[in-house]
Each structure stands twice: as structure tokens, then as C-alpha cells.
Amino acid sequence: MTSVQKQTIPVLMQGKDALVRSQTGSGKTLAYGIPLVQSLQGVKPKIQRSDGPYALVLVPTRELALQSFETMQKLLKPFTWIVPGVLMGGEKRKSEKARLRKGINILISTPGRLVDHIKSTECIHFRRTQWLIIDEADRILDLGFEKDIAVILNALNAERETRQNVLLSATLTEGVTRLADISLNDPVSILIADKIQDRLQPASQEGKEAISSSAFMDQENFAVPEKLKQYFLMVPSKLRLVTLAAFILEKCKFEKRNKMIIFFSSCEQVEFHYKLLLTVLSGGPESEQHEHSSVCSTHLQFLRLHGSMEQEERTEVFQEFLKSKTGILLCTDVAARGLDLPQVTWIVQYNAPASPAEYIHRIGRTARIGCHGNSLLVLAPSEAEYVSLLASHKINVSEIKMEKVLSSLMKDNRFKLPRSGNKKPCGADPQQVRERATVLQTKFENYVHSSEGTVRWAKKALQSFLRAYTTYPRNLKHIFHIKSLHLGHIAKSFGLRDAPQNLSALPNAGSKKKIKARQKRACLGKVRWEALAARSDLPKGKRGKTHGKRGLAEILRSEYSSGMDTGVSKVKKKKKQRKPGNQENPT
Helix, strand or coil: CCHHHHHHHHHHHCCCCEEEEECCCCCHHHHHHHHHHHHHHCCCCCCCHHHCCCEEEECCCHHHHHHHHHHHHHHCCCCCCCCEEEECCCCCHHHHHHHHHHCCCEEEECHHHHHHHHHHCCCCCCCCCCEEEECCHHHHHHCCCHHHHHHHHHHHHHHCCCCEEEEEECCCCHHHHHHHHHHCCCCEEEEECCCCCCEEEECCHHHHHHHHCHHHHCHHHCCCCCCEEEEEEECCHHHHHHHHHHHHHHHHCCCCCCEEEEECCCHHHHHHHHHHHHHHHCCHHHHHHCCCCCCCCCCCCEEEECCCCCHHHHHHHHHHHHHCCCEEEEECHHHCCCCCCCCCCEEEECCCCCCHHHHHHHHCCCCHHHCCEEEEEEECHHHCHHHHHHHHCCCCCEEECHHHHHHHHHHCHHHCCHHHCCCCCCCCCHHHHHHHHHHHHHHHHHHHCCCHHHHHHHHHHHHHHHHHHCCCCHHHCCCCCHHHCCHHHHHHCCCCCCCCCCHHHCCCCCCHHHHHHHHHHHHHHHHHHHHHHCCCCCCCCCCCCCCHHHHHHHHHHHHCCCCCCCHHHHHHHHHHHCCCCCCCCCC
């Protein structure tokens, strides 16, 4: 067992509430899952499906909900009469309601979707709920689910006040402490930072003071996986794209058995880089023209995961990456918490996270349960102070030189200059490395400028990057400030040859649902305008124009009129509003 399992399982088996703080990837799901299943299988008379939820597990994201559900299914194989179930956004409410009617004994859900069912689904109840487990509590609060948690707690307390509560988190923030105060009853605090700090202390009044004290609130207590090697890469903005591509080739094409996750700050960037890297790096017909070694011909598998994707597609990608032994997953922070993706060897943070806590969660996707792993943080020279910030939280990162990463392009003859003929590359000659980097950058730019659509797409990705850059918290503005960026160089990192002039005029890219909603609104606006233009009572030559705000309001009111109001009442209303002695302006 892991440290957190050794300490948590006995406490929960005794029926006590617990606040568990442990590093990400330390086995927290089994730490609460085993006592939960052990407790429920012994209930007499036997639990029936129709009894409803005996346990409620709250998680922040859909992917984590699916993962927790699968873990529960494995634990429940010998106990077929206990039925687990999952509720999450993106699924059909009708099918979820049908499952709730049939009965779910261990209910795993995201907070928003559960609140939705509490308000609209009559068959959901918590009369027999004996367990409440809030997993990744800090992330739940970060995502703004505090009000939803309050609604859920009120619904639980209204039907059954006595139950066993467990709160699990990788970091102890003020919000988590506040949530612990309202949801836990005299809990035991299990605080595991590293081997030296392993401890178990009761959270009596003294313990509760300790939780909120600076010793545990201080973010220097971040727990980093023991076998994780952390690196950073200082890259000028105009070379970011080619350096990322060279790193992917080095680790996933020229080395065996590497599985990589790359974090971006927005959905648009994930989509853009996915298509760009897939097209340029995966080779296609061009790669067959060159003789490669067997190592060089390794197929690169790119996948993407972000919040604007349809739920069905997200689940499919998650499962595919879960099962594959190699591959590159491009994603947003939707994959940063709690997900157990086996055999991930590299975490690349292409856009720096907004806090050291987020940094810890991202790198926690590798080096899980004692395995080896590596992480890479990509920074611009103007962002160098971020390394010192991490060091102040006892997160130490070593530097990898950009030249070393770019030298891996010498192993791929697709990026050889045509004039160099069959001359063999002599080691990592800086001039030849620069030439190959230029060839690769040109390939990216040629693809981006191959059509108006791809140029517009690159501009949207650039726009989303700049928008995300302005959202860094105030305490990091001296490191990440929009004025420190060179727009022309940033544009290069998106395959654009020049800095675009009209970025603010670009529409925001969004999901298919958002695009459909915009089209619907545009269509409605057109219908409205045509209705206004067709009105015969408007003066000739001015049809389609409104007579100020009042005229427009009257026309729109008539368009959506219920038909119940009469002309007489309108006249009376106008007379009442008109002050005596005032004449209406004829214009």
C-alpha cells in the first residue's frame, strides 16, 4: 500500500470523518474506495438497487468521474448487488434520469450535474446516504462549484444528518479548510507531504487550528512525486514552435516507449497545434521519399482533449490514450487533475500555469505510484523569474538547453536543405541545426498560409493565447505581462509570417453548440430586420430604420406581443406619462 492508503484505510474503517491531503498520484481513490466497498457489502439486509444512493462521490471533471466509476466497478466485481453509477455534463439527462429511477447505490457525479438533478429530478433522494466523499476538493472550488457544493450539502442534510464524510485534496487552501469546517464532523487529518512529513493527527479543536495555520496553508508544502525529474527550457518566442516540434520528435520518434502530455492555455490552441503538428510532423507521402532508419519511421500518434469537445468524443479520446503505450496528448487543464493515465513519461507545459499549485497538478500526471517520470516547462526569456518563484515553493527545476533540443532535427532528413545533397551531417553543427530549424519553420508557415481558412484559424489561436496571457493573477503580472511580448515573434510561433493587424475583429472560436447558437441569433436578427423593413407604416425611403429607441421598442413589442394588450390602454399609458405643459418634439 502507499503511505496515504496505509493511513487512511484504518481511519475510515473505524467510521471516522477524514481530511486527506496527499500528493497527486499517490493512490487516494483506493484509499477511500476500499473502506467504502467494505462497509457497504456488509450492510444487512443486503443493499438493493432500488434503495438509492448509499454513497455520494463528488469529482471536478467528467474524465475523473469516468475514471472513478471504472475503479468502483473493479472493486465491486465480487459484490454484484451493489450498483455504481455516474452523472456528468454532456450526457443526456433523460438516460441519466432513467438510471436514477432504476437505482444507483454508489453515485459518482460532477457537482453541476448533480445540482441540476436535485432541482429537476423527482426520483433522486438521499434518505439512505451513509457516505459523502469530495475528491480533488481544491479543484472543485477552483472551478467555482462552491455554491453547488452548498446546495448538495443542504439536500443531504435535509434527508439524513448522520453520515461519514471524506474530503481529499492535493493542496490545502483557505477554501478547502472552509469546506472542511462545514462538511466534516470532528475529522482526522491525514497530511502527507513526503516521507519525512508523514503524520496522522486528530483534528480536534487543536487539530482544526493546525489545519488553518500557516504551516499547512503555506504553499511551500507542495508534495512533488519522488521519482519525478523536472526541467525547464528557455526559448525565444519566435522559436517556440520549432523547439516544441523538435522535442516531440526527440522523445516520441527517436526514443522508444515515450508517452507525452502537452498542456496549453486554451481550447483554440489545442485544436490549432493538433492539426498543425499532425500534418507537418507525421510525415505523410513526403516522408516516404527519404530513407529513414527503423527508429525514425516510428509513427507519431497525436490526440487532443479540451472542454469544447462533445462529451462522446472526449470519452473516446480519454479511453484511447489510456490504452495506448505511446502517443502525444494535447490538452487544456481539463486533464490536469486526478486522472490516472498509465505510462506517461513526459509532461510538457507549453504555456506556464497560473500558480505553483496548478504546476504541481499538471506534473502529477506522470511519476505516479512510484514510477519514473519527467516534466518540462517552456518559458520565454522575459518569464525567467518564474523559475525563482517555483524554487521559493521548494520546486526545483533544471535547465535543458534549447540548442540540445533543436539538435535532434539532425536525425530527421525531411528538414535537410536541398542544396546540402547527400553530405552527411557532422554531429550537431550549430549552422546546420539552424538551417534545419529554418526549414521546419518554413514548413509550418507554408501549411498555415496554404489557405485563408488556416490563416484565420492561426489568428484565432494567437488571439486566444494573448487573451489567456492577460488573465495571469496580479501577483504574477511582473513575470507574465502582455507588454513584454513581441507580437511579431509570437505570431511566428503560430506559423504566421507577420504580426496580424486586426486580431480584435476576429470572432471568438467556440464549440459547435456555440457556433449554432450564434447562427440562430444572426438568423433571428435577419428575420427581425426584414420584418422592420417590410412595415408599410414607416415613411418611404426609411423602411428598415427606426425612429430612435422608442420606435424600435414599440416595433419589437408588437413583434413579440401576446395579443392581449389593446391600443386604448397604450394611449392611456402615454397620456399618464406625459407631463402637463410639455409639448412633444415633432422630430
